[in-house]
Amino acid sequence: MTEPTETEAGKRDQRVRFYQVGSHVVGNRLLDPEQRTVQARMDRSNTLTSGHRACRGCGEALGARYVLDAAMRASEGKLVAANATGCLEVFSTPFPESSWQLPWIHSLFGNAPAVASGVAAALRAKGRDDIRVVGQGGDGGTVDIGFGCLSGMFERNDDVLYVCYDNEAYMNTGVQRSGATPPAARTANTKPIGEHPGNVFGQGKDMPRIAMAHGIPYVATATVAEPHDLERKVEAAMSLRGARYIHVFVPCPLGWGAEPRDTIKLARLVKETGLFPVFEASDGEVTGVSRIRRRTPVEEYLRPQRRYAHLFGEHPRPDIVERLQAIADRNIREYGLLGDGSEEEAGW
C-alpha cells in the first residue's frame, strides 16, 4: 500500500526485493549477473561435456557438472579430480574417450578418497597449494566400498573436497542395494516380496552424519533441484582447507523406475517431504538448514518411482508408507525443516 506520509528515506528502505522467480531458477535476467548461478554463465567450464553415455535424464551427470563447474570457478580452473569406479566413471570415460575437461584420475571402486589424499600430498610436497583436489564417487563407492579410505581422509583432515553423488544403489552393476538405499525400496537384491518387501527398515548409513562425527571443517547436503544452494555450498567448501564433504542427492531414472523428465522434480520432492534434509555443518555442528517451502506428503515423492510400486498397486501397503512418512516427520523435527514459510526463510 502507498503511504503518502512516508519519507523518501523510508521509501528507499522498502525497495522491491522481489525478482519474479528469485533464485529458484538457474539464471534470472532481473538479478545481477553475479547473483545468477555458474550454470547460467555462457563461459561455464562444462567440466563434464557432451557425448557422455549417461542415461536420459541422469541426475548424477547433472550433479557432477554442477559441482565441478562451481569448483572450477572457485579454484580459477586449477582443479584435479580423483574418481571412484561407478556409473560416473563408466559413462564418462570409455577409453580412449573422455568427457572430462579437467585433470582427472581413475581409481578403483574403493580407493578414490585415498587417491585424492595422495594427490593432495604430492601437490603439497611440490609446493603447489594453488591446485585444489576433489575426490568423487557414487554412494556405493563412498558409503560402502570406499568407506575406510574416506574415514581415514577425514581423520587426517587431508586437504580434499570429497563429493558423494547419492543415487541410493549400485546402478552401474545392475541396481543392487547399497548402504544408502532407503527402506522399502526395491533393488535387484531387495525384492518386493513377502511381509517386508524391498529394503529393510534400519539405520542404513547416514554418511553426512558420519562425516560430521569426524569433526571435519565442512559437511553439507544438497540436491540437483537447487543449483543456487549447491553452488554456494561448493564455494563455501572451496574457501576452506582440510577435509570437506558434500553429499548430493541425484535421482536415477533407470534404477528408480522413474521418468527421465522427473529427475529434478524428484530431487525437489525429496527435500520438500523431509525425507532428505538439506543442511550444512561446520566442525561437526549443524549451522544451517534449507527449510521446506511447500510441505508435501511422502506419497507424492514415492508414487512416480517404480521401486516403490509395491506400496501402491493391487495390494497397497499404507502401513509402510506411514513408516516412511514417520522418517520424514522425524527429520523435520530433528533438523527444524519447517520455517515460517516466507521467502526469506527459503533463502532467496
Add this chain to the structure above:
Amino acid sequence: MSAKPYAITLDVGSSLANKTGSWREERAVYVDRMPPCNDACPAGENIQAWLYEAEEGEGGYERAWRKLVEDNPLPAVMGRVCYHPCETACNRAQLDEAVGIHSVERFLGDEAIRRGWRLERGAEPSGKRVLVVGAGPSGLSAAYHLTRLGHAVTIHDAGPMAGGMMRFGIPRYRLPRDVLEAEIERILDLGVELELNHKVDDVLEAMREGDFDAAFLAVGAHIGRRAYVPAGEAERIVDAVSLLEGLEEGEKPLLGRRVAVYGGGNTAMDAARTARRLGATDAVVVYRRTRERMPAHDFEVAEAEEEGVMMRWLSTVKHFEDGKLLLERMELDDSGFPQPTGETEELEADSLVLALGQEADLSLLDGVPGIEVADGVVQVGPNMMTGHAGVFAGGDMVPAERTVTVGVGHGKRAARHIDAWLRGGEHEPAPRHELAGFDMLNTWYYSDAPRAEQPRLEAVRRASGFDEVVGGLDESNTLFEARRCLSCGNCFSCDNCYGVCPDNAVIKLGAPGERYEIDLDFCKGCGLCVAECPCGAIEMVPEET
C-alpha cells in the same frame, strides 16, 4: 609386436565424438504460446510483452509504454476504466491472485504523461484521407492507428469536447479529466484534425465534401432508453446519460435529497454514486432482479455500497407521484426471469433517474445504400466494414459489448482493415498461437507474492466531491506487481533449460532475450528442459524418423 602396451596405442579423444543425439525418440522444441491475458484483451494489447519490459524497472518503463501504445494509445485511461478481462483470465489467479495488470498499465500511462513521452507517426504519408465520426475511444483509437499507418485523418464530433463516453459517461471520480485530456492531446499532436460541434448528418455527403477516401463511424450510443413510468406533473424524472452529460457540460442538476435510480448496470451505479456526490442523502438503486444477475461489475457495486448507496433488489417502478415511488416486488421464475407478485411498497424520492441502457443515433446513415441495421446497431463484417464499401464502423454503434476497451480494439482493427482497403489489399491477422494453460506451467519456480492493492479514498471524502476514488500504485509496488507476471507460454530467459540439461545440449545464444537452441547432436530427448521450464515455452515432439 608393438613395443607399447595396448592401452596407450590409442589416442585419447573427447566424448564429443559420440553423438548421443542418435538415442533420441522425442525432441524438445521451443514454442511461443498465447498468454491468457493477451488472449482476453479486447484491445489486442501484447500485455505480457509490456510487462516484460516493465519488470526491468526504471529503464524499462518507457520501453513498456512504447510497446503498450503500439496497440492502445490510451493507457492512463485504460488502467482506470477497463474492466480488465485480462485479469479474469490471468493464470496467476490459480496460484494466488491475478496480476494487477491494470494498475501497472495505469502507472505507465501516468508516467508517460508526467514525463511527456510523445507518440510516433510511423509510416510514410499515403496521400489518403480518412474521415472519423466520433471522438470517443473507438474513433480516437482508429484516428491514431490510421495516422501511424500514414493516412491523413479528420475527426468530426457532435459534442463540445472530445472523449465521447469517456467524458460524458464515466464520472470524474473514476477518470480525472486532466488524464483524459492529456492522452487525447497526445493523439491530436500526431497531426489528427479534430472538429468539435460538428455533427455529421449524412456520411456520404460529408465524405464528398471533405474529399475523404474512407470513413470510420464511431458515434457511440448516447440516447438514454426511456421507460414509461406513470407520474405526476411535478415529479422529476431524468435519464442517467443526460444527467452525467449535463454535469460534464457544467450544469448543476437538482436531484433533491432522496434520489432513486432505476436500472442495474454500471451506468446505474455511476448515476447513484454521482447523486451522492451532488448532495443526496439517500441514493437508492431499484433493480428488478438480484445482485447476482445484475449486469454491473462487482467492484462498482461494492464501491457504491461503500459510499452509502442502497440497493432495492427485485423491484420495479409502477408509479411516481407526490414524492413517492410505488414499487412492485418481483420474484425470479425458474428461468431466472423476474415476474410480478402484486405486492407493492412505497419509497420516498425527490427524483427518479432512469438508467435502462442506451441507444445509438444512426441518422447519419439514413439512405446510405447497403447499410444493414439490426437491433438498433449497424452490422459490420469481420473487417469492420459496413455493407457500404469504404464505410467502416465500430464501438457502441455495432454489435458488441459496450466498453471503452472494446471500442479501442474496434478502432485498431478497423484501422488495419481500412489501411489494407485503401491500398487495395486485405489485412490478414496473424495466426493465433496455442493458448498457454495453467497446466503447462511449472509454478514451483515463481516466488510467493500476494497482489499489491491500490489505495482508496476514504468513503467520507468520496461523498463530498469528485476526487478520484482509486489511487495508483507507487513505483516500487508497480515493479512488484509487474514482476508477479508468470510470462505464460513465452521464454523470459530464466536459464533453466540451459542449466538442467544433463547433456549440455542446450545452447545459450546470448544475453537475456536472445534465447536458446537445442543441440540435436547431443540431446537425448529426456524432457527435463520441458518439465523444468517455468512458463511452458518448450514442448516435446516425436522425433522424425
